[in-house]
Amino acid sequence: MLSALQSASTRDVEAATGIPKSNLARWANQTTKLLAFDGTTKRFNLDGAGRPEEIPNTAALEAFMRKLRNAERAVTCTHLVNYLKRYHRAWLDGYLANKNCGYQSLLKLLQRFCHRHGFTRQKPAKSKKTQADLAVIRSTFAAYYHKAFAGFSGDSIINVDET
Numbered sequence: 001m002l003s004a005l006q007s008a009s010t011r012d013v014e015a016a017t018g019i020p021k022s023n024l025a026r027w028a029n030q031t032t033k034l035l036a037f038d039g040t041t042k043r044f045n046l047d048g049a050g051r052p053e054e055i056p057n058t059a060a061l062e063a064f065m066r067k068l069r070n071a072e073r074a075v076t077c078t079h080l081v082n083y084l085k086r087y088h089r090a091w092l093d094g095y096l097a098n099k100n101c102g103y104q105s106l107l108k109l110l111q112r113f114c115h116r117h118g119f120t121r122q123k124p125a126k127s128k129k130t131q132a133d134l135a136v137i138r139s140t141f142a143a144y145y146h147k148a149f150a151g152f153s154g155d156s157i158i159n160v161d162e163t
Helices: 002-007 010-017 021-029 031-035 058-070 077-087 089-097 102-116 131-145
Strands: none
Touching: 002 010, 002 021, 010 021, 021 031, 058 077, 058 102, 077 089, 077 102, 089 102
């Protein structure tokens, strides 16, 4: 396509291919960048495609969310708002000032962010045990009922139930 643009006018290429003139003009301006691309040719988009994130420093926010999950705590919008208050106060104040229902808009933005980054909604429960407690229960159970198999790891013990 770029070679066709170099040998013919944008109107001629538009008439021949049906590609809009604005796209052809943009490609003509980016010819050197497009020809210098040395990445994989199987990708359909160049880097930077898609809608930009509105929240500042999304990598740090995602790391904070993963840290909460690894500590077996529920990730709530309150945690995320407090994170933004602590580290991005100027952005948060500007965001809330520009919206009619600022807090509701912020909550919706954070919910969409969580969904986009693979965090699902979880309801916190008091009966939920930590991984350390579950490991102690498993080893106690193995020691009590299977003294011979207490040294095996959890992935090598198979429960066969005949029902």
